[in-house]
Amino acid sequence: MYAIGEAARLSGVGIETIRYYEREGLIAPLPRSASGRRAFSADAVAELALIRRCRDLGFGLADIRALLGLTRGQPDCDAARSVAQRHLDRIRDQIVHLRRLEQVLTELAAGCDGQEAGCALLDALQGPAGSA
Amino acid sequence: MYAIGEAARLSGVGIETIRYYEREGLIAPLPRSASGRRAFSADAVAELALIRRCRDLGFGLADIRALLGLTRGQPDCDAARSVAQRHLDRIRDQIVHLRRLEQVLTELAAGCDGQEAGCALLDALQGPAGSA
DNA sequence: GCTTGATCCTGTAGCCGCTACAGGATGCAC
DNA sequence: GTGCATCCTGTAGCGGCTACAGGATCAAGC
Numbered sequence: 001m002y003a004i005g006e007a008a009r010l011s012g013v014g015i016e017t018i019r020y021y022e023r024e025g026l027i028a029p030l031p032r033s034a035s036g037r038r039a040f041s042a043d044a045v046a047e048l049a050l051i052r053r054c055r056d057l058g059f060g061l062a063d064i065r066a067l068l069g070l071t072r073g074q075p076d077c078d079a080a081r082s083v084a085q086r087h088l089d090r091i092r093d094q095i096v097h098l099r100r101l102e103q104v105l106t107e108l109a110a111g112c113d114g115q116e117a118g119c120a121l122l123d124a125l126q127g128p129a130g131s132a
Numbered sequence: 133m134y135a136i137g138e139a140a141r142l143s144g145v146g147i148e149t150i151r152y153y154e155r156e157g158l159i160a161p162l163p164r165s166a167s168g169r170r171a172f173s174a175d176a177v178a179e180l181a182l183i184r185r186c187r188d189l190g191f192g193l194a195d196i197r198a199l200l201g202l203t204r205g206q207p208d209c210d211a212a213r214s215v216a217q218r219h220l221d222r223i224r225d226q227i228v229h230l231r232r233l234e235q236v237l238t239e240l241a242a243g244c245d246g247q248e249a250g251c252a253l254l255d256a257l258q259g260p261a262g263s264a
Numbered sequence: 265g266c267t268t269g270a271t272c273c274t275g276t277a278g279c280c281g282c283t284a285c286a287g288g289a290t291g292c293a294c
Numbered sequence: 295g296t297g298c299a300t301c302c303t304g305t306a307g308c309g310g311c312t313a314c315a316g317g318a319t320c321a322a323g324c
Contacts, residue, residue, distance in 0.1 A: 004300085053260070077253065088238065101189055101223055121209065121212045168274095268323090271320075272317100284305100290301065
């Protein structure tokens with residue numbers, strides 16, 4: 001059994017975050033010592049590490065809740081793949097969106113290099129006179 | 133002078149959002165009618181539309197605050213460009229990050245297609261045994 | 265003048281995923 | 295027994311809205 005600080009170090013999840021996950025019901029309520037301190041089994045630490053990996057992949061807590069459910073019963077590959085696929089779709093949408101922004105911003109900033117009258121960037125923001 | 137609903141329609145900024153911007157000091161306190169209703173000049177509406185365009189470009193309210201300041205005095209092209217450049221850098225970082233996620237997730241999902249023993253996706257999440 | 269429905273007001277709480285306190289109780293080493 | 299590290303609960307803040315509740319006001323029709 002580990003104390004919360006040790007569990008945090010081992011799993012890579014912050015102490016406050018672990019308490020938050022417990023509050024939110026993402027992990028099961030942890031057993032307590034006589035003085036009320038949380039006690040973490042190796043399995044609990046492993047689950048935290050799993051959550052950590054999912055977070056690193058950008059999954060939201062709702063998705064992680066679903067994935068945790070899938071790891072507890074017998075593995076349902078299709079269900080897991082569909083969670084991952086939906087997440088992947090969202091990521092691709094974000095990439096498309098950000099690339100559009102990147103392009104527009106690059107053009108706006110470039111329009112400012114020649115020191116003509118006024119600031120092309122500020123002008124463009126101020127009114128879509130030329131670009132509708 | 134326009135009422136808030138009209139200003140919202142004209143600027144593309146939601147009613148609640150306009151009130152929020154005023155509360156946050158992003159726009160100046162709006163003059164009120166005798167009964168306390170906000171009155172929007174054409175300039176106020178134009179400023180809201182400017183904010184809207186900046187939001188569409190992904191700028192945060194702090195950046196927008198700075199950009200609004202730049203549009204009020206005489207235009208400072210360098211300052212504006214540096215705000216935009218910092219924002220562009222952040223966007224590019226995000227794109228890089230998301231692309232990494234996309235690749236990892238794609239590989240994980242692909243590993244699940246052949247129905248071998250267990251679920252490659254769930255296994256990978258559960259422990260970095262093979263990939264360290 | 266009265267009713268009706270649209271619009272407006274303030275104030276507060278919720279979203280996500282933490283993070284950072286305050287203020288106090290333990291645990292452990294010396 | 296004395297420190298210091300660690301732990302506890304509870305609350306508030308981040309960004310950028312959004313969604314209420316509960317009420318006031320306005321404008322149009324009759």
